[in-house]
Amino acid sequence: MSPASSRPGRACIIGAGSSGIIAAQVLDAAGVPFDCFEMGSEVGGNWRYDNDNGVSSAYRSLHINTSRQAMEYAAYPMPESLPDYPSHWQIAAYFDDFVDHFGLREKITFRTEVVKVAPADGGGYDVTVRRIGKRSEPETRHYEHVLVANGHHWDPRWPEPSFPGAETFPGVQQHAHYYRTPDELAGKRVVVLGIGNSATDIAVESSRVAKETYLAMRRGAHIVPKFMFGMPTDHLTDSPLARGPLFLQKLGMAAMLRIAQGRVTDYGLPEPDHKVLEAHPTVSDDLLTRLGHGDITVKPNIDRFEGSKVFFTDGSAVEADVVVYCTGYKVSFPFLGDDVVHAEDNHVDLYRRVVSPDHPGLYFIGLIQPIGAVMPLAEEQAHWVAEVLTGRVELPPPAEMRAQIASYDEALRKRYVASKRHTIQVDAHKYRAELRRERKEHARR
Ligand SMILES: NC(=O)C1=CN([C@@H]2O[C@H](COP(=O)(O)OP(=O)(O)OC[C@H]3O[C@@H](n4cnc5c(N)ncnc54)[C@H](OP(=O)(O)O)[C@@H]3O)[C@@H](O)[C@H]2O)C=CC1
Numbered sequence: 001m002s003p004a005s006s007r008p009g010r011a012c013i014i015g016a017g018s019s020g021i022i023a024a025q026v027l028d029a030a031g032v033p034f035d036c037f038e039m040g041s042e043v044g045g046n047w048r049y050d051n052d053n054g055v056s057s058a059y060r061s062l063h064i065n066t067s068r069q070a071m072e073y074a075a076y077p078m079p080e081s082l083p084d085y086p087s088h089w090q091i092a093a094y095f096d097d098f099v100d101h102f103g104l105r106e107k108i109t110f111r112t113e114v115v116k117v118a119p120a121d122g123g124g125y126d127v128t129v130r131r132i133g134k135r136s137e138p139e140t141r142h143y144e145h146v147l148v149a150n151g152h153h154w155d156p157r158w159p160e161p162s163f164p165g166a167e168t169f170p171g172v173q174q175h176a177h178y179y180r181t182p183d184e185l186a187g188k189r190v191v192v193l194g195i196g197n198s199a200t201d202i203a204v205e206s207s208r209v210a211k212e213t214y215l216a217m218r219r220g221a222h223i224v225p226k227f228m229f230g231m232p233t234d235h236l237t238d239s240p241l242a243r244g245p246l247f248l249q250k251l252g253m254a255a256m257l258r259i260a261q262g263r264v265t266d267y268g269l270p271e272p273d274h275k276v277l278e279a280h281p282t283v284s285d286d287l288l289t290r291l292g293h294g295d296i297t298v299k300p301n302i303d304r305f306e307g308s309k310v311f312f313t314d315g316s317a318v319e320a321d322v323v324v325y326c327t328g329y330k331v332s333f334p335f336l337g338d339d340v341v342h343a344e345d346n347h348v349d350l351y352r353r354v355v356s357p358d359h360p361g362l363y364f365i366g367l368i369q370p371i372g373a374v375m376p377l378a379e380e381q382a383h384w385v386a387e388v389l390t391g392r393v394e395l396p397p398p399a400e401m402r403a404q405i406a407s408y409d410e411a412l413r414k415r416y417v418a419s420k421r422h423t424i425q426v427d428a429h430k431y432r433a434e435l436r437r438e439r440k441e442h443a444r445r
Helices: 018-030 088-101 197-209 233-237 246-261 287-292 374-389 398-415 428-441
Strands: 011-014 034-037 112-119 125-131 139-143 145-148 172-175 189-193 212-216 297-299 302-306 309-312 317-319 322-325 362-364 369-371 425-427
Touching: 011 018, 011 112, 011 139, 018 034, 018 088, 018 145, 018 374, 034 112, 125 145, 145 374, 189 197, 189 317, 197 212, 197 287, 197 322, 212 309, 233 246, 369 374, 369 428, 374 428, 425 428
Parallel strands: 011 034, 011 145, 145 362, 172 322, 189 212, 189 322, 212 297, 369 425
Antiparallel strands: 112 125, 125 139, 302 309, 309 317
């Protein structure tokens, strides 16, 4: 921690996706010297379609599922000319404008991979970077602080364990991470597994071109439309009136969904085993219609494969050509040793989802899955970290941080369906308020 008077030491930002670029802007404005390394040749991370960083999961038809107003950075609002739910192209263009507006592009080192971050003797971190596509030796530099912003929706999680007989399936098994366009599904018999946002988007696309589309899931979900009563749904849920206690939010949301679209079981989906807001929202305006058109058939979980036949847990079976596993992502940090930060089953012990209590100087930006959008929350996190780095705010002792981590984990267990997809959840408003309180309460006098 830097004392209030000292000049902050140099920071390393890993990644120039939506979290890395806002961290760069905030550190720059706060006068914290930094380097930012990005594997691709452009900013935007997951929102850059066909990103040459090789790890974007964006498919061609991807539009964000939170509204423009919910996703924009406070420091740089999105143009009002953009639609309510911009496409990945529009979002990537916004990120381009953002870095150019703040003069950040030349401060980012592109086509450079961070291969190792190791705690250094005497404090700080030794960061080893490698130029991509150039025959040059990896280079190690020392930083006082490291801000990890490498994203958490790029390392595909395949079903664990794989389904019996999967290895005998003669068709294509792929993960949503690799899905780009529906052409590859045209005329095929397609099974899509999962009921998160990737599964619904891909099943909907498949249903327009495939011969048959089956949507298989191990539990039901509440489907939240993108628009209700003529406005983006998060305009309703973001209103101060909708920010009461959680039980009221749940009641209000359940009532709105019932009025707007009835029960999910009316469309052939299974009854969810949880209440609304007890799982990460599945947002789709199209799924229920495609089900109502009979172009998607709902199935329970996959049980096993026998040759080209996919058996489901209710004993039914279909012949399939393609199975798309929309089974989520792993939180991973390939450059951090397990002895530094371990992300087993997507659990990472971080104080307020940002600070490693065991490794001073190591921060994580955007390692959250909000009900809401990540970008403005990553911005709040960056402001907090900048204040810590410049000595305006101090961190509590490690024991206090660990106690907060334990209570966060406990709250998650009580609130959400037990799943590896619910280990880094936050409610946007509550979390923003929590970070602001943290900055106020721990401000150095
Ligand atoms: N338009 C947008 O903005 C989009 C945003 N996203 C976001 O990307 C993130 C990742 O979404 P997504 O890719 O859908 O992944 P998620 O982790 O959200 O969903 C994974 C789904 O797969 C199921 N699943 C996982 N493992 C298995 C298994 N072994 N057998 C059967 N089912 C399994 C999960 O069930 P269970 O709940 O039981 O674990 C869940 O239904 C989310 O934050 C999402 O909101 C994704 C697509 C589009």
